Amino acid sequence: MRAATATGAGGPDVLSVTEVDEPRPQPGEVLVDVVATAVNRADTLQRQGFYPPPPGASDIMGLECSGRIAELGEGVEGWKVGDEVCALLAGGGYAERVAVPVGQVMPVPGGVSLVEAACLPEVAATVWSNVFMTAHLARGERFLVHGGAGGIGTMAIQLAAARGAEVFTTAGSPEKLELCRSLGATHAIDYHEDDFVEVLQEAGGADVxxxxxxxxxxxxxxxxxxTGGRLVIIGMQGGSKGELDINALLRKRASVTATSLRARPLSEKAAICCGVVENVWPLVASGDVRPIVETTMPLEDVARAHRMMDDGGRAGKIVLTL
Structure with a gap:
């Protein structure tokens, strides 16, 4: 089958489409004919050699996909060949076929195309698991997400707003700020001009x-x-070592949590995907939450897609089609 592979760690030019062996579904897995996949920040880190796949996962990049079930592994129930699905992956999405644990396979939500669905699993699972399962954001609370125009940010704004939170976000251009407002951000903060700390303190502080x-x-x-606020850290774009004022946390009775999604046990990822289908997909079907796609391009343009991701300035997701 065709797949995008890397000749080694480095820049986007190490990526190209080559022929590789087709995966086979193991017990408890389904084989998916991939229609589309999406580019995530983790993919660029893996390409650079900083984020290897967890043990047993495919070394092909791609943390989400959409497509049709081609084959069922032993013991799989509830699905049939030909079903249209999207899936959360530990790797392997940049290919014509990928084997997926059945707990990470989800129906395509109503109201979106099969191609659009490719950019939903990773961001929906990330936001649902962190903002709601971990931080327990509640209706009426104040929520801050950084980078509101990116893939995670656009999902977080929409989902938090749809569930009744007051949404604050940061972005770096008038166009991105307007996008954030259109998605439900009550306060879109230009980080070049304003201090998000001052804005939040004036409002009473962020709950999450x-x-x-x-x-x-x-x-x-x-x-x-x-007071009682919850900070959830899901990335290290600004570095991995900082100074934490424990006294400030104690005074506020606040908490700091750091999480990742890719290396979680299958049971945890299955529970997250169940939560997404139950709580997020109805909002997608109703139009309250929608996929934000900046551009779509064929898998053969994978190097260009990574170059766009490296250059920044995007709004929404980059989708690769097969």
Whole structure:
């Protein structure tokens, strides 16, 4: 089968489409004919050699896909060959076929195309598991997400707003700020001009902060928290080592949690996917939450897609089609 592979760690030019062996579904897995996949920040880190796949996972990049079931592994029930699905992956999405644990296979939500569905599993699972399962964001609470125009940000804004939170976000251009407002952000903060800490403190503090910057924003995120606030860190774009003021956390009775999704046990990922289908997919079907796709291109343009991701300035997801 065709797959996008890397000749080694490096820039986008190490990527090209080659022929590789087709995977076979193991017991408890389904084989999916991939229609589309999406580019995530983790893919670019893996390409650079900083984020290897977990043991047993495919070394082909791609953490989500959409397509049709081609074959059922032993013991799989509830699905049939030909079903249209999307899936959360530990790897392998940049290929014509991928084997997926059945607990990570989800129906395509109503109201979206099969291609659009490719960019939903990773962001929906990330936001649902962190903002709601871990931080327990509740109706009426104040929520801050950084990078509101990105893949995670656009999903987080929509989902938090749909569930009744007051949404704050940061972005770096007038166009991105307007996109964030259109998705439900009550307060879109230009990080070039304004200090999100001051904005949140004036509002009474953030009950939940979802952060992909890590060390760079650690102290300011803690300062922006309300009493009982919860900071959830899901990335290290701003570094991995920072100074944490324990006294500030104690005074606020606040908490800091750091999580990842890719290496979680299958049972945990299955529970997250169940939560997504139950709680997020109805909002997609109703139009309250929608996939934000910046561009779609064929798998053969994978190097260009990674170059776009590296250059930044995007709004929404980059989708690769097969």
């Amino acid at each position: 902060v979802l952060d992909n910057m890590g060390a760079k924003y650690l102290g300011r995120n803690v300062t922006s928290l309300a």
